[in-house]
Amino acid sequence: MSTLKVTAERLVIHPHHNADALELAQVGLFRAVVAKGAFQTGDHAIYIPEGAVLPEALIEELGLTGKLAGPAHDRVKAVRLRGELSQGIVCRPAELAELDLAEVEPGTDFAERLGITKWVPPIPVHMSGDITPAPELLPWVEVENIKRYPDIFTAGEPVIATEKIHGTACLLTYVVETGEVFVSSKGFGKQHLAIKEAATNLYWRAIVAHKVAVIAAELASSLGATRIGVFGEVYGQGVQDLAYGADASRSEPGYAAFDIAAEIDGEVRWLSPDGTGLPSAPVLYTGPYDEALLIELAGGVETVSGRGTHIREGVVVRSATERYSPVLGGRAIGKFVSDAYLTRKGGTEYE
Template identity: 70%
Template sequence: MSTLRVTAEVLTVHEHPDADALELAQVGLYRAVVAKGAFRSGEVALYIPEQAVLPDELIEELGLTGRLAGAAADRVRAVRLRGELSQGIVCRPKALDGDDLAVAAVEGTDFAERLGITKWVPPIPPTMNGEVERAPELLPWVDIENIQRHPDIFTPGEPVVLTEKLHGSACLLTYVADEGRVYVSSKGFGATSLALKEDPRNLYWRAVHAHGVREAAARLAERLGARRIGVFGEVYGAGVQDLTYGADGRRASLGYAVFDVSAEIEGTVRWLDTAVLDGELPVVPRLYEGPYDIGRVLSVASGRETVSGRELHLREGVVIRPAGERYSAVTGGRAIAKAVSPAYLTRKGGTEYE
């Protein structure tokens, strides 16, 4: 999940193709449906992204009572309004009446805390939960920003790789060679350097044992001369999320695919191509390798899944990486981003567990 920031943005306003009283306010490559005449191109307004949880008073002020997502009807999510995808909310809250939003846009001011806006945290089902322990040696995963919010992470023509983004639950494994020890965690627990104690009922430990992830990480550490190996995989199937890819997360046939690998070698942590596993573990499908083009990225993000080989359901999206790992001044870290399918965002009955 990407980071939550509520910022002032310069808008580009477009006509709504199928509604005389509505328009589309564009922020980055996102578009939010707004009332006609509420904003003009070049003006600055606040942008509240998807997965933001709003306080009741702001919901009432914006006229959104009962119209947002979640049990409390307080969460922003993508919707289609008169046929157009609307992602996020564009507004000018009364609490910011005295602020110079044009200056805030230049400075990148984050208004989330001031407005009482928080980031939605997915629930943790019992099979993904468990007793935890401190794990300072755990190699962390990173939040991935959406390319539509930050389209300049990559430059046109730059060689990139697109891999399929799977709708499951991220399993973080760190193998520490000099201790011969392995730590297993989820994305949520891993963000606070916590690991799950071994439990045969836990989804992540079941995946690690079923696919021999610990053993593969140990062999890779020996091959590379690494002190630590991080293997980051998606666990998927029925009972995990609503998209199953033909697997069953409740049985031994639970799905697992590696989407990233890291290694600490001579004191430096490096991100490696999943090809370094040399076929020892299943990996997420590669859908495209070639020059970066945002149109192609958004096109590939949609369609049918390829994991099962049977196109059983829609595709969640893609993850974009440079052909060679590099730093990004936009993210302040890795050059990596995601693009999510509009059909995935607006599907009915979807689950979003951590």
């Protein structure tokens, strides 16, 4: 899931070809359905992204009572309205009426002021466990949606796109000095907490089955690293709604590494898992950055199982040569998520 920020954005308005009373307000590469005439190109408005949970008063003010996602009908989710994909909410909340949104400092986050929080999915029992402090855990970097930040990459820049797997993120850190292995989920990892080893825990089952800790130790030795972080996706039957062809007879979950962090001489370097002996996310494209091509590539069917058993979640794009992104204030990495994935029925979103 992406970082939650509720910001003031300049709009570009497009016609809605299937509804006379509706239009499309574009923010970045996202488009949200709005009432016709509510906004003009060049106007500034508040953009509330997917994954936001709204307070009851704001829901009522926006006329969205009973129309949002989740048991409490309070969560923003991508939907199709008269055939057009609508991602997020564009509005001018009364709470901010006194502000000239065009003059607001870019990137100012209004989430707290508006009482908006980030949706955190529940943790199933098999993904939870006893936790312990892990200050040496190497944290994973949140991957933002390129549609929200379309200037992460420049046209023609060499990039690599791997398949985004719908599972649950698994973080492992191997500490050379002590030989300790810390395993965590993305949610616990943000708090520098690790999950104690247990045969029933999903993450530890994947780590043991795929010898991730063993390979991490070997990498540390060959690279002269003091810490190795391996970041992967645990997937399969019983993990999320997309199982990649796995069935209940498979005793261990699937696992695919998508990033490695090596701390060498006090500096963290990001490496590809290819060639390490770890199973890794399929590479779908290597070449010049082409926005339209990569958006199309985010759709289609999965390649993880080799059988195309269901829709693809999307793609993760990174620069071919690791670099800093001034747009993100961190690594140049982002994702495109498929429309079919966003609007599927009965989907699960455990972290």
